[in-house]
Amino acid sequence: MARPSVEAERREQILEAACTVIADVGLQALRLSDIAKVAGVSSGTITYYFDTKKDVVNAAFEFNFSKSLERRQGMFESHSSPIDALRGLVESYLPADEHALQAWRVWAELWAEGMRDETLQEVNERLYGQWRDLIAEAIRAAQEEGLAEPGDPEIMSNLLVGMIDGLAVQVLLHSRHMTVDRMRETCHCMIDELIAKHPRPTTPAMAGGPAVSGLPPVE
Amino acid sequence: MARPSVEAERREQILEAACTVIADVGLQALRLSDIAKVAGVSSGTITYYFDTKKDVVNAAFEFNFSKSLERRQGMFESHSSPIDALRGLVESYLPADEHALQAWRVWAELWAEGMRDETLQEVNERLYGQWRDLIAEAIRAAQEEGLAEPGDPEIMSNLLVGMIDGLAVQVLLHSRHMTVDRMRETCHCMIDELIAKHPRPTTPAMAGGPAVSGLPPVE
Amino acid sequence: MARPSVEAERREQILEAACTVIADVGLQALRLSDIAKVAGVSSGTITYYFDTKKDVVNAAFEFNFSKSLERRQGMFESHSSPIDALRGLVESYLPADEHALQAWRVWAELWAEGMRDETLQEVNERLYGQWRDLIAEAIRAAQEEGLAEPGDPEIMSNLLVGMIDGLAVQVLLHSRHMTVDRMRETCHCMIDELIAKHPRPTTPAMAGGPAVSGLPPVE
Amino acid sequence: MARPSVEAERREQILEAACTVIADVGLQALRLSDIAKVAGVSSGTITYYFDTKKDVVNAAFEFNFSKSLERRQGMFESHSSPIDALRGLVESYLPADEHALQAWRVWAELWAEGMRDETLQEVNERLYGQWRDLIAEAIRAAQEEGLAEPGDPEIMSNLLVGMIDGLAVQVLLHSRHMTVDRMRETCHCMIDELIAKHPRPTTPAMAGGPAVSGLPPVE
DNA sequence: AATGAATGAGGCTTCATTCAT
DNA sequence: CATGAATGAAGCCTCATTCAT
Numbered sequence: 024m025a026r027p028s029v030e031a032e033r034r035e036q037i038l039e040a041a042c043t044v045i046a047d048v049g050l051q052a053l054r055l056s057d058i059a060k061v062a063g064v065s066s067g068t069i070t071y072y073f074d075t076k077k078d079v080v081n082a083a084f085e086f087n088f089s090k091s092l093e094r095r096q097g098m099f100e101s102h103s104s105p106i107d108a109l110r111g112l113v114e115s116y117l118p119a120d121e122h123a124l125q126a127w128r129v130w131a132e133l134w135a136e137g138m139r140d141e142t143l144q145e146v147n148e149r150l151y152g153q154w155r156d157l158i159a160e161a162i163r164a165a166q167e168e169g170l171a172e173p174g175d176p177e178i179m180s181n182l183l184v185g186m187i188d189g190l191a192v193q194v195l196l197h198s199r200h201m202t203v204d205r206m207r208e209t210c211h212c213m214i215d216e217l218i219a220k221h222p223r224p225t226t227p228a229m230a231g232g233p234a235v236s237g238l239p240p241v242e
Numbered sequence: 243m244a245r246p247s248v249e250a251e252r253r254e255q256i257l258e259a260a261c262t263v264i265a266d267v268g269l270q271a272l273r274l275s276d277i278a279k280v281a282g283v284s285s286g287t288i289t290y291y292f293d294t295k296k297d298v299v300n301a302a303f304e305f306n307f308s309k310s311l312e313r314r315q316g317m318f319e320s321h322s323s324p325i326d327a328l329r330g331l332v333e334s335y336l337p338a339d340e341h342a343l344q345a346w347r348v349w350a351e352l353w354a355e356g357m358r359d360e361t362l363q364e365v366n367e368r369l370y371g372q373w374r375d376l377i378a379e380a381i382r383a384a385q386e387e388g389l390a391e392p393g394d395p396e397i398m399s400n401l402l403v404g405m406i407d408g409l410a411v412q413v414l415l416h417s418r419h420m421t422v423d424r425m426r427e428t429c430h431c432m433i434d435e436l437i438a439k440h441p442r443p444t445t446p447a448m449a450g451g452p453a454v455s456g457l458p459p460v461e
Numbered sequence: 462m463a464r465p466s467v468e469a470e471r472r473e474q475i476l477e478a479a480c481t482v483i484a485d486v487g488l489q490a491l492r493l494s495d496i497a498k499v500a501g502v503s504s505g506t507i508t509y510y511f512d513t514k515k516d517v518v519n520a521a522f523e524f525n526f527s528k529s530l531e532r533r534q535g536m537f538e539s540h541s542s543p544i545d546a547l548r549g550l551v552e553s554y555l556p557a558d559e560h561a562l563q564a565w566r567v568w569a570e571l572w573a574e575g576m577r578d579e580t581l582q583e584v585n586e587r588l589y590g591q592w593r594d595l596i597a598e599a600i601r602a603a604q605e606e607g608l609a610e611p612g613d614p615e616i617m618s619n620l621l622v623g624m625i626d627g628l629a630v631q632v633l634l635h636s637r638h639m640t641v642d643r644m645r646e647t648c649h650c651m652i653d654e655l656i657a658k659h660p661r662p663t664t665p666a667m668a669g670g671p672a673v674s675g676l677p678p679v680e
Numbered sequence: 681m682a683r684p685s686v687e688a689e690r691r692e693q694i695l696e697a698a699c700t701v702i703a704d705v706g707l708q709a710l711r712l713s714d715i716a717k718v719a720g721v722s723s724g725t726i727t728y729y730f731d732t733k734k735d736v737v738n739a740a741f742e743f744n745f746s747k748s749l750e751r752r753q754g755m756f757e758s759h760s761s762p763i764d765a766l767r768g769l770v771e772s773y774l775p776a777d778e779h780a781l782q783a784w785r786v787w788a789e790l791w792a793e794g795m796r797d798e799t800l801q802e803v804n805e806r807l808y809g810q811w812r813d814l815i816a817e818a819i820r821a822a823q824e825e826g827l828a829e830p831g832d833p834e835i836m837s838n839l840l841v842g843m844i845d846g847l848a849v850q851v852l853l854h855s856r857h858m859t860v861d862r863m864r865e866t867c868h869c870m871i872d873e874l875i876a877k878h879p880r881p882t883t884p885a886m887a888g889g890p891a892v893s894g895l896p897p898v899e
Numbered sequence: 900a901a902t903g904a905a906t907g908a909g910g911c912t913t914c915a916t917t918c919a920t
Numbered sequence: 921c922a923t924g925a926a927t928g929a930a931g932c933c934t935c936a937t938t939c940a941t
Contacts, residue, residue, distance in 0.1 A: 189407030
């Protein structure tokens with residue numbers, strides 16, 4: 024009496040729990056028994072579905088990011104302009120709500136662990152690449168509609184995505200200097216300055232500028 | 243006649259070793275006995291100078307970053323123009339040589355650990371703030387000499403430093419997309435586009451652009 | 462079909478071993494690995510059933526004394542007179558055979574440890590109280606049959622039990638002055654003098670005395 | 681420039697500290713460094729005066745008890761009657777003030793440790809014997825003045841001293857049943873009943889009794 | 900005579916993994 | 921399929937002891 028989907032379902036249940044626990048206590052303090060508890064299964068079940076702890080962790084990393092990407096896929100259609108879609112993408116990635124926070128925490132753990140783990144490097148290369156491409160695609164679409172400055176969309180994407188990652192780290196560390204609100208505005212600022220089409224100034228005095236400005240002061 | 247500063251010396255010796263080991267095997271796999279071996283002392287000596295493993299690790303994080311900052315302090319004078327100084331700062335922070343790589347790896351470990359450790363968050367806030375200020379200072383100096391675009395130096399600093407961190411993570415993960423060379427050029431690109439003064443174009447066709455461009459293709 | 466009471470059985474097995482080892486080498490030198498060896502389980506099994514070493518030790522103390530008491534429960538019925546029952550109780554408590562010796566040694570360790578441990582003080586209060594009550598009950602029964610002198614049975618019990626403990630300590634320390642035989646006779650002497658009904662002397666000259674006497678010389 | 685007494689003085693200083701710490705934290709948790717701190721010397725000094733920890737402990741036990749005995753020596757003269765002297769001895773041994781409590785605690789630690797240590801058994805045999813003899817001597821003196829019942833003073837001493845030890849243990853364990861006040865009265869009760877001369881009753885009805893009675897109820 | 904920096908053996912505890920049921 | 925009892929390797933930490941000064 025094989026219920027073929029039981030296995031897949033169980034796996035997902037375990038990986039979901041793994042992500043929760045990783046986000047919660049970190050890879051350092053992660054115990055399989057914690058995952059078991061959160062997943063509502065016995066510790067033996069974990070190793071029934073995954074050979075080693077490392078396997079669980081790696082699968083959880085993959086699971087975490089592919090789920091994040093999935094959520095982004097339909098995002099394009101729901102925006103009127105490609106620039107708005109870009110801003111929407113960025114907004115959805117901010118470590119603002121619990122959902123995004125957990126995903127970010129897991130991702131940050133992957134970064135630390137991935138420095139010495141080729142498998143995780145592969146995961147990063149593959150899934151992170153998709154995320155970067157998503158951004159690049161949005162930029163390219165905007166350029167095609169004449170809403171974005173010219174320039175290599177891939178480079179622009181690197182600039183933006185790199186910055187998002189760096190700022191997110193500071194938010195995750197509860198930096199008083201870099202709150203999530205400040206991060207949001209900083210991201211929009213970069214889109215304004217580097218990506219979105221600059222309205223041509225009419226008076227020479229304003230030509231080329233005024234550049235970066237206008238964020239509210241910290242705190 | 244007391245041995246004058248055996249203690250301070252020994253502490254530094256241990257912390258140096260700790261950074262080496264953290265960069266090498268990660269916080270996860272860090273064993274005090276490894277640090278002891280690298281430091282050339284007994285394992286007991288470690289806990290003679292630091293109460294717990296956590297204390298060693300926290301002190302090592304602090305040590306790692308304050309040493310990095312120290313190395314940057316004299317960097318201003320050695321450059322002819324503030325923009326060059328800025329580029330020099332960025333260059334010195336690239337995860338290019340073994341020295342910088344180790345510092346980056348340790349720093350990345352702090353990020354992961356710091357998400358749940360207030361003490362490390364303090365370290366980040368304090369030392370990372372100094373690094374951001376260093377960059378902001380360089381930008382301000384360039385603005386005063388008319389070499390940089392106007393705009394809030396702090397925001398500009400956040401844009402640049404954030405991006406550096408984000409790109410560095412990818413380099414540390416051996417991303418095929420983001421090598422250290424690509425990172426360098428991406429950083430210079432951002433300085434060109436956002437910070438350094440744009441030579442005013444003579445022909446309207448070129449006005450405001452051409453923006454991001456010119457990096458060699460990946461791989 | 463769950464293994465029915467593996468847990469209870471295993472616990473008892475471990476506590477039995479713990480008592481043996483405590484009696485053998487003392488609390489001071491007690492190692493969990495020794496208990497494991499005697500119990501025939503792995504060291505991990507110990508901490509699987511008991512969170513900490515302290516938990517094992519406390520449970521062992523409780524186990525040791527409640528088992529001792531259990532053995533005494535049926536003792537009443539097997540004696541013709543309450544005074545004989547009392548003497549039987551005392552006899553069974555002498556540190557004479559290996560069984561009683563082990564129980565005494567464990568108990569003596571509890572005394573030392575209990576001076577600073579409230580949990581053990583509770584154990585002592587509860588179980589030691591039962592033992593004292595057992596004696597008081599025997600005295601009361603004897604009084605009711607007119608075989609014992611009048612007087613508060615609880616005080617009499619304190620006198621007797623206190624003395625038993627004090628003398629036992631000397632026996633446990635292998636005092637040449639206080640052997641187990643001497644202890645036995647000293648206990649009977651106290652029962653004779655203070656508890657058992659004194660046959661009324663016929664001649665006034667002997668009235669009330671001669672009291673304590675008649676033990677063989679030491680050694 | 682030898683100050684010959686420095687050594688003796690230092691030793692005593694260390695032993696005094698050792699007794700304090702043993703009484704305070706127990707033999708189990710005793711660290712030489714604690715003794716050093718209390719004695720106001722370096723940890724090295726301890727092992728300069730004593731080869732091993734065991735040596736310190738054994739010497740401390742001896743020191744503890746011989747000092748207790750010393751304090752008792754002059755006690756005989758200060759009492760008008762030998763029975764009062766006996767009661768005075770008992771009173772001075774009650775674990776009532778801080779001084780006596782510390783001595784008792786150390787002594788109780790010796791009991792636990794002494795079960796497996798011949799050296800400590802010797803200390804017990806020798807010093808405990810002196811204490812028992814002191815009591816026996818007081819009883820003998822009382823008998824000679826016709827104030828005590830006849831009977832072997834040594835046995836009487838065993839009865840009394842044994843009971844004191846047993847009751848003291850309960851007091852040290854903070855038994856709610858056996859407080860120091862209750863212990864005092866129980867001791868006097870035993871002296872009344874077994875040792876002090878009973879006033880001959882005038883009426884036959886009272887002959888031989890009333891025995892043990894009259895203590896206030898517990899708590 | 901005294902110090903205290905340094906050692907390293909040893910034990911408790913954690914926890915991934917195994918496996919009988 | 922799933923369990924959870926049992927294992928045992930491994931590491932942090934404690935602390936008596938040593939020894940250069």
